[in-house]
Amino acid sequence: MVSNPERQGKILIDKLLERDYDQGGKFIFISGSQGSGKTSAMLTFLDTVRKRYPEEKIFFSNTFNAPFQFTRLDEWHLMVQEDSGIKIIDRQTHKKADVPITYFDDYEDCYAKAKPGVCNAVFFEVRPMFAPFIHYLRSVNEWCSVFVDELSELAPINPSGKQWHYNKAFSDDIKECRKSQIFIVANSQARNDIDYRILSKVMCEIYLPGATRSRDSKLKKGCIEGLEENPYLGNHAWIEYNSKFGKIHFATIYKPNKKNVFEAVPEVDNPYPDLQRKKRTKPTE
Ligand SMILES: Nc1ncnc2c1ncn2[C@@H]1O[C@H](COP(=O)(O)OP(=O)(O)O)[C@@H](O)[C@H]1O
Ligand SMILES: [Mg+2]
DSSP states (O other), X not given: OOOHHHHHHHHHHHXXXXXXXXXXXXXXXXXXXXXXXXXXXXXXXXXXXXHHOTTSEEEEXXXXXXXXXXXXXXXXXXXEETTSOOEEEETTTOXXXXXXXXXXXXXXXXXXXXXXXXXXEEEOSSGGGXXXXXXXXXXXXXXXXXXXXSGGGTSBSSOOTHHXXXXXXXXXXXXXXXXXXXXXXXXXXXXXXXXXXXXXXXXXXXEOTTOOOOTTOOSOTTTTTTOOEETXXXXXXXXXXXXXXXXXXXXXXXXXXXXXXXXXXXXXXXXOGGGOOOOOOOOOO
C-alpha cells in the first residue's frame, strides 16, 4: 500500500519533470551527508530525464580526481575541452584510460557535439567554467538538463575577488532559468558550503539522510532522521516543492564500477601554489 507522503512524493516528481514553457526551467538542490547517495540520486534523475525526453541534451559536471559514477549508466559520452590538459586515467593502473573521448573547443562546440538522450559528462579546463556554460545554455532556447555534482566548487561560500562576481552572475543565471528551458539539478553535503545568493534560488529541495532543512522548510523536525538507508532497497528522501512535501525513493545505488574506474585529472593540480619549496641556490664563494 502506498502511504500518503509517498503518493505526494510521486505527484511532486511528476510535476517537477514536466516540460512546460510557462513554468520554464527548474533548480533542484539535493543535500545529505557524505555517502547518503547524493550523486547516485542525481544519476537516477538523469536516467529518468533521458528516458522520458530522449531528444534533450543532458550535461553532467563531475568533480576532478573522483571516481566516475556516471559510467554505471547505460549511455554516457565523455567530452573534454581541447588543449585543457585534462587527462582521463584508469584509477587502478594510473595510465591513460582506454575510453572514447570527444574533444570540443568552446561552449557552442560543446553543445553542438553533445549527444541527445545520453549523459554527456563534460570537463572544462577548470570546474567553475560550468557556470558560464549554463549562461551560454540560456541562449540556446531548447530544453536541456544540467547536473552539477558538488555545487560548492562552482558557488563557494565567502567568495573573494573575482569569484564574488562570478557567484553573483551565476545566481542571476539560476534565477533566469525559470525563463529559459534549463532543468538544473545540483548537490552538496552541506548548505553552508554554498553562496546564499545561489541557495536562495532553489525551487525544489531533496533531503537525503543527514541533510539539514532549509530555513523556510515546512518539513517537521525529525523527519529527516527517520529516513531509511537500505543496501537492498536503496535510500529514501523527502522532496519539498511549491510548499508541498512528500517521500521519494532512490532504488538504484550507482556506485563506481569495481573494474575500469576512471577519473579526470586536471593539468594543474596544486591547490597550494605559494607553498612550493623553493630550490636552494648554492651561495657563490
Ligand atoms: N543504501 C545504501 N546501501 C549501500 N551502500 C550505499 C547506500 N547508499 C549509498 N551507498 C554507498 O555510498 C557510496 C556513496 O554514494 P554516493 O551516491 O556517491 O553518495 P554521496 O554522493 O552522497 O557521497 C557509494 O559507494 C555507495 O556504495
Ligand atoms: Mg557524491
